[in-house]
Amino acid sequence: MKQVAKELSIKLSQVKNVIDLTEEGNTIPFIARYRKEVTGALDEVVIRDILDRWNYLMNLEQRKAEVIRIIDEQGKLTDDLVKKINRATKLQEVEDLYRPYKQKRRTKASIAKERGLEPLANWMLSLPEQGNLLEEATKYVNEEKEVHTPSDAINGAKDIIAEYVSDQAEVRKWIRFETLKHGIIQSSVKNKDQDEKRVYEMYYEYEEPVSRIVPHRVLALNRGEKEDVLKVSIKPDVEKILNYLNKTFIGVKSRSPVAEEVMAAIEDGYKRLIQPTIEREVRNELTDKAEEQAIVVFSENLRKLLLQPPLKGKMVLGVDPAYRTGCKLAVVDETGKVLHIDVIYPHPPNAKRKEAQEKVLDILKKYGIEMVAIGNGTASRETEEFIAELLKIDGTGIVYLIVNEAGASVYSASDLAREEFPDLQVEERSAVSIARRLQDPLAELVKIDPKSVGVGQYQHDVSQKKLQDSLTFVVETVVNQVGVNVNTASVSLLQYVSGLSKTVANNIKKYREENGKFKNRNELKKIPRLGAKTYEQCIGFLRIIDGDEPLDRTSIHPENYPVVESLLETINMTKEDIGTEGLINRLNEINISEMAEKLGVGHLTLKDIFDALKRPxxxxxxxxxxxLLRKDVLQMEDLKPGMELQGTVRNVVDFGAFVDIGVKQDGLVHISKMSNNYVKHPLDVVSVGDIVTVWVADVDVKKGRIALSMIKE
Incomplete structure (x- = not known):
């Protein structure tokens, strides 16, 4: 625990309390929100970091104990070795120390040992000042053991020395560090025909120091290698490493008559046994770090996407654009209920433009549409032009928005969508999803596998389990931060609530369908499989907006209702005053610390209660x-260098951000064009969903590329 506290720069008591709370069956969202006094107000990310690191160290201790046991059973355990193993802080160090004692497949060295050549190897390693190697080797010639000549004996002994050298933990550690620090990663083209679009052209003849390569290039090289386009290798400073090895194993005894043969054995040990495994380990380490970075970027983009502000209470027309099959339309009311489904053909090859105009104008008028949501897929810009033109004719001031429809098709074809809209076609479900994404992005996006929302980079090249775990954690965190209306939430949304499983979420929906709306939080205790612990974990995140207990509208946990009642009584207010100006003013006059002491509650808990009573x-x-809402449309041809525009950040990657400026193609703001100051990572400057002012730097209509800048030239 001390190590975790030290690494994360937090108090030991905080680490201990988080681990204790988790072992008692509490979830991360619950601990972060309702146990602030115990954790010192640690957020979800830090709590997760504590638990991840704790689990790693627990596994490390387990492995240490196992390694010590195995070596002890071999009768080779020493006090010094036990100390070294116990001092190790990484799994790699433990494996290095265990390496000499590991049961190996038959190797050149093990065969040489079977032939009785270990004493000769030990004699050579002792680097005697005198003696004749050939004479010494002759003693080991043995036809039965297949050691036919002195030369066979010497070669066998050298194999033993090579393996001995490669098994030394300190040696491997030094070489690994040296390769990471001064090695060069190189790539060359292996099969150009596999790279038709020349995606990997910059890597056909490429090299860069291992210590300086950035994560997205590591993943690009890995992918190129996997697709059989590139050959990738690590080039260490061999001369420096061999000098180190000779100094370590030979040192001042370089005049020994066997020194030259021992040096040859050391070189063989390095090139044949150490270098390939160290290269693998270095590549794995680079990949792990690159994956970690890609997952962090994806997770942060997803978090921002899920936190996109909802446009509540709007009558929306959702449009799923297409050419041949027509644009599917869906009218969705303020609650997300589908009122009308239709299709229009404004584009070739059918191009019934006038009929499409009449149909849409009729829908806008009939349903009192306030906003149009257009998906950003195929035919999006042509559909945007069509809608923008229509809205001018309509003249009622309706605005439109381009909605990122990534994952909408995945959702539309899913069992979930079929269950929700059994009578609709796939594309019609997409139009509904696009409209609802405008009204409440979070409620709609939770229905989709997080990997399909289109805000990652190299997402298929990283560990899918790690990615899934990280994205699920992000969705859970956001859902619980926002809170869920238990009477309207889908099963998809409910299953991310702290403590709830998919089964319990389904049971809540079933109960709601059979008994009508929940009137209070207490009623949830009747749900099958929702026991006392689950109730404690989930209930603060579930809201009942128009029930018979006013506090159920808030994020206040029922365990604190007695505190709230005492507080309101003390200040002569009632639950009916929640959210009113009178109560807000009264709470603003109170000293929280004094009141917390008076009510016997923690300061942080009371502060959260105050906030919830002010904004229930x-x-x-x-x-x-x-x-960003739009009324008109831009063409790529309209763009000129220096033009100032406003846009929405659609995706953030290691090298920059893609910004939707209202033309067919998103523009790229390279990391170097984000600020006049040094930018370590684009996420330090922008996030998905941000509205940013940009200037056009360059336009290539032919290639469909737009370079943008956030710095006014």
Whole structure:
């Protein structure tokens, strides 16, 4: 625990309390929100870091004990070795120390040992000042053991020395560090025909110091190698490493008559046994770090996407654009209920433009549409032009928004969508999803596998389990930060609530269908499989907006209702005053620390209670800037260098950010064009969903590329 506290720069008591709370069956969202006093207000990310690191160290201790046991059973355990193993802080160090004692397949060295050549190897390694190697080797000639000549004996002994050298933990550690620090990663083209689009052209003849290569290039090289386009290798400073090995094993005894043969054995040990495995380990380490970085970027992009502000209470027309099969339309009311489904053919090859105009104008008028949501897939820009033109004719001031429809088709074809809309076609379900994404992005996006939302980089090249775990954690964190209306939430949303499984989420939906809306949080205790512990974990995140207990609208946990009642009584207010100006003013006059002492509750808990009483249905997304609404459309040909535009950040990657500026193609703001100051990573400057001012730097209409800058030239 001390090590975790030290590494994360937090108190030992915080680490201990988080581990204790987790072992008692508490979830991360619950600990972060309702046990602030115990953890010192640690957020979800730090709590997860504590648990991840703790689990790693527990596994490390387990492995140490196992390694010590195995070596002891071999009768080769020494006090010094036990100390070294116990001092190790990484699994790799433990494996290095265990290496000499590991049961190996038959190797050149093990065969040489079977032939009785170990004493000769030990004699050579002792680097005697005098003696004749050939004479010494002659003693080991043995036809039965297949040692036919002195030369056979010497070669066998050298194999033993080579393996001995390669098994030394300190040696491997030094070489690994040296390769990471001064090695060069190289790539060359292996099969150009496999790379039709010349995606990997820059890597056909490429090299860069291992210590300086950035994560996205590591993943690009890995992918090129996997696709059989590239050959990738690590080039260490062999001369420096061999000098180190000779100094370590020969040192001042370089005049020994056997020194030259021992040096040859050391070189063989390095080139044949150490270098290939160290190269593998270095490549794995680079890949692990690159994957970690890619997952961090994807997770952060996903978090921002899920936290996009909802446009609540709007009558929306969703449009799923297409050419041949027509644009599918879906009218969705303020609650997300589907009122109308239709199809229009404004584009070739059918091009019934006038009929399409009449149909849409009729829908806008009939349903009192306030916003149009257009998917950003195929035919999106042509559909945008069509809608923008229509809205001018309509003249009621309706605005439209381009909605990132990544994953909408995945959802539309899923069992979940079929269950929700059994009578609709796939594309019609997409139009509904696009409209709902505008109204409440979070509620709609949780229905989709997080990997399909289109905000990652190299997502297929990373460990899918690690990626899934990280993205699921992000979705859980966001859902619980926002809170869920238990009377309207889908099973997809409910299953991410702290403590709830998919089964319990389904049981909640079933109960709701059979008994009508929940009237209070207490009623949830009747749900099958929702026991006392689950109730404690989930209930603070579930809201009942129009029930018979006013506190159920808030994020206040029922365990604190007695505290709230005492507080309101003390200040002569009632539950009916929640959210009113009178109560807000009264709470603003109170000294929280004094009141916390008086009520016997923690300061942090009381502060959260105050916030919830002031804004009972607060949604953290409401404080974020609203999405960019449009009334007109731009063509790529309209863009000129120096033109100032506003756009929405669609994706952030290691080398920059892609920004939707209202033309067919998103523009790229390279990391070097984000600020006049040094930018370590684009995420330090922008996030998915941000509205940014950009200037056009360059336009290549032919290639469909737009270079943007966030710095006014």
């Amino acid at each position: 249905e607060r949604d953290p997304r409401d404080d974020l800037p609203k999405p």
